[in-house]
Each structure stands twice: as structure tokens, then as C-alpha cells.
Amino acid sequence: MRTLRALIVGKGGIGRELAKQLTALGWSVVFSEARDRMFDFVKEVENADIVFVCIPTRDKGEAAYQYITYALAAGKCVVTAEKGALAYHFESLRPRLPRIGFTATVGGGSEPLSMFSSLGAPRPKKINGFVNGTVNFLSWCLSQGMEPEEALAAAFEKGMPEKGATTFFQVFNAEIGDILMKLAVLVNVSGVCGKYSITPDCFSTFMLYEGEVLRLLSNPRLRFMVSMSEQRVGMQSSWQVYANVNGVHIVGAFLDPTEHYEGKIIPAQEQNSLFAEDYLGRSQEKWGPGAGFEPTAGVMVKDAKRLIAVHGIKE
Numbered sequence: 001m002r003t004l005r006a007l008i009v010g011k012g013g014i015g016r017e018l019a020k021q022l023t024a025l026g027w028s029v030v031f032s033e034a035r036d037r038m039f040d041f042v043k044e045v046e047n048a049d050i051v052f053v054c055i056p057t058r059d060k061g062e063a064a065y066q067y068i069t070y071a072l073a074a075g076k077c078v079v080t081a082e083k084g085a086l087a088y089h090f091e092s093l094r095p096r097l098p099r100i101g102f103t104a105t106v107g108g109g110s111e112p113l114s115m116f117s118s119l120g121a122p123r124p125k126k127i128n129g130f131v132n133g134t135v136n137f138l139s140w141c142l143s144q145g146m147e148p149e150e151a152l153a154a155a156f157e158k159g160m161p162e163k164g165a166t167t168f169f170q171v172f173n174a175e176i177g178d179i180l181m182k183l184a185v186l187v188n189v190s191g192v193c194g195k196y197s198i199t200p201d202c203f204s205t206f207m208l209y210e211g212e213v214l215r216l217l218s219n220p221r222l223r224f225m226v227s228m229s230e231q232r233v234g235m236q237s238s239w240q241v242y243a244n245v246n247g248v249h250i251v252g253a254f255l256d257p258t259e260h261y262e263g264k265i266i267p268a269q270e271q272n273s274l275f276a277e278d279y280l281g282r283s284q285e286k287w288g289p290g291a292g293f294e295p296t297a298g299v300m301v302k303d304a305k306r307l308i309a310v311h312g313i314k315e
């Protein structure tokens with residue numbers, strides 16, 4: 001039996017955990033040194049069975065998109081945790097999706113995207129739930145009476161917030177950016193808007209003042225939810241992100257889950273959950289840790305194993 005070879009782009013929290021998990025499975029692991037020098041990257045790719053992309057989203061995921069498309073052009077399969085490439089370049093990647101593992105781009109270890117390949121109907125009728133582990137966690141901390149600085153420090157200790165943000169307000173706004181990318185990936189992969197695909201640029205976003213963010217996060221009755229359906233949810237004035245695509249209202253807002261979530265409501269902490277129902281009334285739900293190095297890397301390994309089996313990559 002041959003040793004499988006991984007090329008990992010991005011030596012951060014996810015990349016290092018992934019290397020640990022793959023090595024434990026007997027893979028040989030190399031970190032890319034090319035750093036945007038695509039000529040060097042193409043040479044590195046030659047020796048890999050699977051390329052893993054674990055870099056942050058800058059701009060519109062251009063760097064990740066380059067890594068992904070160069071690896072695919074070399075005939076390799078790719079597994080990515082980066083969201084920007086799929087959120088902003090979905091149409092270009094759509095025909096190449098069978099060679100891409102992207103489960104980790106939405107919901108870390110809770111794997112909500114895995115629901116949509118198995119829903120019987122061609123198109124879900126509604127999707128709703130909680131897709132941002134950091135916002136869930138901050139909301140849970142504040143609603144337990146923790147001070148904002150204490151909650152933020154706890155989130156940083158867990159390595160949860162998007163990189164670059166430091167204050168509470170910056171962290172919340174950066175997570176809204178993350179939610180927009182996840183919404184775009186969810187819409188595009190699930191087909192909830194029919195044949196239409198979207199990018200994060202399709203959304204209107206409504207800024208909140210810092211005091212409002214803290215007040216909403218501290219309210220134990222509210223959680224930040226996303227909803228996609230032909231029904232409008234909540235009051236328009238409460239929406240933080242919104243798009244209407246093909247008659248489907250796509251909303252991100254602080255809502256009361258007892259009124260708006262049809263799945264099982266589990267304590268917030270970092271847990272994500274997503275409920276989906278098709279036009280035949282059949283429903284599915286997924287929940288689990290929404291972020292974190294270990295569960296996210298675990299999902300990437302699972303994707304890699306599936307690609308190896310489907311594409312007959314010899315071990």
C-alpha cells in the first residue's frame with residue numbers, strides 16, 4: 001500500500017491540526033512554501049495526492065481561488081476550509097465541485113452542508129439556524145451575565161474570532177462578514193433559491209451601534225439566526241443582513257429561537273445547528289461544534305477520504 005501525500009497551504013491553527021490528524025493516519029504531509037508564487041506552487045502540487053487549503057479569506061477569496069484552481073488544473077483534488085473562494089466564485093467552481101471537499105467552509109464540525117446532497121427534493125423549501133460559533137459563544141457568555149471584556153477574552157482564548165479584529169464591535173462586524181460568506185455558500189450549495197447563485201455582495205447589511213450589539217447579545221431570549229424561505233421572518237427593522245433572491249427571503253437577525261427555529265434548541269455556547277425542510281415536508285437537522293481546530297480538521301480529513309474513494313486515488 002502506498003503512502004498518501006498531503007500538501008497543506010496555510011500553517012495556522014487548522015493547518016497544523018490537520019497535519020497532526022493526517023500524520024496519525026499514516027499520510028506524508030508537506031506544508032506549501034510557495035506563498036502566492038504560483039510557479040513554485042505548481043511544482044509542489046505535482047507531488048501531492050490531495051491539496052488542503054487552510055488560509056484566511058482576504059479580499060474576495062482570490063488567493064484561495066488561485067490555489068484551488070491551480071491544483072484542480074493539475075488534476076488534483078482539493079479540500080478547503082476557506083470560504084471566500086466558494087462564496088465569491090461559486091459559478092466558476094460549480095463544474096469542478098466533484099473534485100473539491102468544502103464541508104468545513106460552513107459550520108466547522110457540525111457539517112450542515114452534508115444535508116443537501118441527501119435531501120430527496122431538488123430544492124429545500126426552508127433552511128434556518130445558527131451558523132456562527134463566535135457569535136453563539138459571545139451571546140451565551142453575555143446572557144449568563146459575563147462582562148463584555150471577559151466574554152471577548154474567553155473567545156480569543158479559544159481562538160474563535162476572525163483574525164484582525166480586537167474590540168468587541170470589530171469582532172462582531174467581522175463575524176457578520178463571515179456569516180455573509182456562509183450564507184452565500186449555503187444558498188449556492190443547497191439550491192434554496194432555485195437556479196440562482198449569489199455572492200456576499202448580494203446582501204444589504206444594516207449596521208448596529210456598539211451599545212445595540214451588546215444589548216442584543218445579552219438578551220437571553222434572542223440569538224443570532226439565519227433564515228432562508230419564502231416567508232419573511234421577524235420584523236424588517238430587526239434584520240442585520242438581508243437579500244431577496246427568486247422570492248426567497250434570506251435573513252440574518254437576532255430572533256427568538258422558540259418562535260423561529262423549528263429544530264431542537266440546544267444551549268448556544270459554540271454549538272451551531274441548522275434545520276432544513278424540503279417541499280415534501282421532509283426535514284433534517286445537523287448540529288455540532290461550529291468552530292475549533294480539531295472538529296474542523298476532522299471534517300477536512302473526512303472530505304479527503306471521500307474524494308480518495310470517489311476518484312480512485314490509489315493508497
Ligand SMILES: NC(=O)c1ccc[n+]([C@@H]2O[C@H](COP(=O)([O-])OP(=O)(O)OC[C@H]3O[C@@H](n4cnc5c(N)ncnc54)[C@H](OP(=O)(O)O)[C@@H]3O)[C@@H](O)[C@H]2O)c1
Nearest residue numbers: 010011012013014035054055056057063081082291292296
Ligand atoms: N478556526 C476555525 O475554527 C475555522 C473553522 C472553519 C473554517 N476556518 C477557516 O479556515 C481557514 C484557516 O483558519 P485558521 O484558524 O487556521 O487561520 P490562521 O491561524 O490565521 O492561519 C492561517 C495561515 O495561513 C497563512 N496564509 C495567509 N495567507 C496565505 C497565502 N496567501 N498563502 C499561503 N499561506 C497563507 C498564514 O500565514 P501568515 O500568518 O504568515 O499570514 C497562517 O499561517 C480560514 O479561512 C478560516 O476562516 C476556520
